[in-house]
Amino acid sequence: MKVEDFNPQDYLPQGYYPWPDLINPNIAQMEIDMKNWIDHDYAYLPEKARSKYKKMGFHLCTARMVPKASYEQTIPCNRFVLNFVVMDDQMEFATIEEKKRDCDRAIEILKGSTPSANENGIFQHLALIRDEYKAFMPSEWLERFTVNLSRCFKYGVQEETPFKLAKRIPSLEYFMILREYSVNMYPYLYWADIETNFVLPKYIEEHPVIQRLRALTSRIEAWQNDFYSLRKELGLDTELMNLILVLQKGQNISLEEAVMEAKRIHDEDVAEFVALHENLPNFGNHQQQVYDYVTSLGTILQGLNTHYIKDTERYLDGGEGFAWPEGEQVNKYKTQDFKPG
Structure with missing residues (x-):
């Protein structure tokens, strides 16, 4: 497979997932x-x-x-x-x-x-x-949102930094855990509470099935992102934290083989999500609300896939559409007197 022949829509077309596209x-x-x-x-x-x-x-x-x-x-x-x-x-x-x-x-x-x-x-x-x-939204919701943002910062943004600075890839096993957080998806998943007007009670929030569904949502979005960002990242030696590139380089296989293996991993996660959604534990009077909540997680995934296809120039080949830091923006932020626009 030549790089120019790779089109993520050949693997993840619009409407690929079994959830609403709204x-x-x-x-x-x-x-x-x-x-x-x-x-x-x-x-x-x-x-x-x-x-x-x-x-x-x-x-x-x-x-x-x-x-x-x-x-x-x-x-x-x-x-x-x-x-x-x-x-x-x-x-x-x-x-x-x-x-x-x-x-x-x-x-x-x-x-x-x-x-x-x-x-x-x-x-x-x-x-x-x-x-x-x-x-x-209630204070309990904001606390959950903030905790999950902090987890992405700590276990994703910060933990991937040594690999990016050293321009090397982690093992596949570690990468798959790291990428779940470095894709920075977890705080967004709490938007499902907004969509359904239902903040999960603590005993449901902490249930292992709900936690697994959130992990799967984050993973699936990571694999989506890795498909759509691949052409941006190919040829850039600082951009190695991509499932397809980790598979290709770590297992010394062709790009085509790595793409197909990444697709298999993605589809397995989708299948597990669907199976859990259709076989939720008994949440009593909240059963329909929890089912709708998980549907909203799926709607987020469907919507993100459509966004990649239709809406953005962020992932143009070679990073041309990416807002790379430059000048004084490298390694630090500028300050300013702030007046909201």
Whole structure:
């Protein structure tokens, strides 16, 4: 297989999954909001980066993940997509210490700390996200959201850094655990509570089947992302944390063989998810609500796949559509006096 012959849609076409493919009707206003935030609240970023972020279609990503949410509910979700992606992107070449510093600060703000006036839009938006979520979600939900964001920072963003800086791949076994967190999916899964207007009771939240379904959702999204980002990452020696590349290099097999093995892993995870969804434990009076909740997790996966296909320029060949950090953005963030746009 030649690189130019690889098309992820040949493996994951639109409608591939057995869940609804929906979009929120408030996309026009969501796009206006997104572009306004990029231009005003993230004005410290280079103009080239801001232009690329506008072409990534983040508002459409949000709209496909929370298709039933009200406009007011979409605001912190939409804001978080931009926030989390920019933070992750601009830490691309940072050290573990620098990443830990900024990740810890993000969690402090979500827990209630007030950002100073000279902290940039990433941190200012986290305070807005926190307060906007608190307006319609209970404190227990925000705590779960924050804990799972922290887990992605700790077990994903930070733990993959030594491999990225050394330009080497981990073992397949370790990678598959690491990638579940480094794809940064876990906090988004709590949007299913918003979609269904149902915050799982603690005994359901902690049930091993629910925890496994969340793990599978995160893994499936990781494998999706690895398919769609492959052409962006091929030829870039810093971009090795991709299931297909780990299989190819770690097992010394062809690109085509690695793609097919990655597809097999993906499909096995999907099959397990579907089987668990159709055979949930007895949750008593909450049975239908839990079933609908898991459907919302599937809708997130379906929506993300459609987003990759239809909405974004983020994964153009060779990283041309990616907002790589540059200049003073490498290894640190600029500060600014913040005035929300």
